[in-house]
Amino acid sequence: MRYYFNSIHKSDLESMYSSKATIVKHMKERCANYLKPIKKQIALQLGFSVEPYWVSIQTFGSVLCDFEPEKTGPSIIGAHKALFELISDEIDFLVLSYRVDRNLEIHEISGKKVLIINIGRYKKFIQTFGDRFKRIKLFLFRKLTPEEEDIINNWIDSKPSEIKKKTMSTEEMIKVFSKETPERISATINRLEFMKEKNIISRLNDYERELSEFEGMIKDSSLSEPQLRAELFKRLWIIDFKYSSDQFQKVQEYSTDVGNVDLWISKNQLGKIKNILIELKLPDKQLITKYRNKEAVRSEIGKALSQLIHYLESSKKPYQIQNGLLIIGRQKEEPFIEVFNEYLHGIQIKTYQQIVDECKTTINAFKKSSTEDKKEGDGE
Helix, strand or coil: CEECCCCEECHHHHCCCCCHHHHHHHHHHHHHHHHHHHHHHHHHHHCCCCEEEEEECCCCEEEEECCCCCCCCHHHCCCHHHHHHHHCCCCCEEEEECCCCCCEEEEEECCEEEEEEEHHHHHHHHHHCCCHHHHHHHHCCCCCCHHHHHHHHHHHHHCCCCCECCCCCHHHHHHHHHHHCHHHHHHHHHHHHHHHHHHHHCCHHHHHHHHHHHHHHCCCCCCCHHHHHHHHHHCHHHCCHHHHCCCCEEEEEEEECCEEEEEEEEEEECCEEEEEEEEECCCCCCCEEEECCEEEECHHHHHHHHHHHHHHHHHCCCCEEEEEEEECCCCCCCHHHHHHHHCCCCEEEECHHHHHHHHHHHHHHHHHHHHHHHHHHHHC
């Protein structure tokens, strides 16, 4: 069996080393070195970072991931032998990702074909259709469960018709303009911001409806932390509209050495990686108490901040910027929390009602902008 689709041969090392452990060790080194050039090109051309993770000596060796798996081994993929056999003849590199929206993407980078698989959907697909009889039902178009129908419909919709050529990120476009036509850089940035704003305005009704649903949700005392995390992950624009951009990499329960942080958002901007780690607590927590007749934060905030600091410390890397956000409490921000935030460095505390109110303010600003644009159009 070959590694990296005909690029690295296990037999190269079998003649040099006698033990399997030694072979694996050297194969890991060989695979990591082999992946360095494409890893760099993915960061430059697709705008997100990937790292090699060891899978199996029988198939890929290592694969590239834009997340840090809780553990290495075949469990990263599942059915990895079948996957290897199906794609090894036409694909040069495999990336497992939580970043892509569809089931898969195929890109051509430096003359090589790169397959990016949505690892969440892939695992769900393998799990749902693990029974061979279910697979026959699928093949014969027999009656499927609603979950199975949704999965197969998503799969059909997401199957690419052709290889995607390299597309430029916003940062790359700005970089090109700054070199070739620097006098146009300001106008280009303004135009990009205008287009982004127009896209948000076109969906304002949907945003308002979803925000109202989320506001009702945080008032429900039966809401669990996993439910809250999943629902907010679907609507990260509530925290900041910029997070709706596909320029950001977003992960639920991002794994660190000291546990899983609830939400992890990252952006590679012109080679500088910025991460934000978000810790969520249920909105029923009270934030303020009294200590010596003066306002003080409750112990729950201190514990949650300590937890977030451990996540930040565990996941920090050279040349990366990291910030933390703790969302806790239902009511609007207390005045003392605002003062407390001024003395924190790299971490901010917000309540759920605060992020909802801030989002409402942003939506109203977009609505006002849309109304003014219409008036200007009517006056022409």
